[in-house]
Amino acid sequence: MDKVLVLLLVTLAVAYAVPDPRGIFINLEEGELCMNSAQCKSKCCHRTSGLSLARCAPKASENSECSAKTLYGVYYKCPCERGLSCDVDKSIVGSITNTNFGVCKDPGRSRE
16 A cells, blocks of 8 residues: 555656646647647648648748648648638538648738
C-alpha cells in the first residue's frame, strides 16, 4: 500500500511540474503536425500535396487562395480569416477531391 501511495504522489508531482500543459493533440501552434483542423489554434490543418504531412497553418488573408469547407478537416488551401469569404465555384466533385479553390474577398466591399 505504501508503494502505491508513493507511486501516485510521484506521478502527480511529475504531471503538475510540466511547464506547458497545453496538450499534445489539441490547441496546436502553427507548424506542428496535425491530422484535423480541429486540433489547430488557427483551425487550419494544411498539406501541400496528398503525400505530404499536414501541419497547422494560418488562415488565408484577403486576395489569397482559399478552400471552401472540406469534408476531411485537412486543407490544401486554408479557409479565409474571420470576416472574409471564399469566392469559389463549389461542386460535388470538388468537395470530394478537395479542389474547390477560390480567393478570399471582403463581402463588405463593393464589387468592381
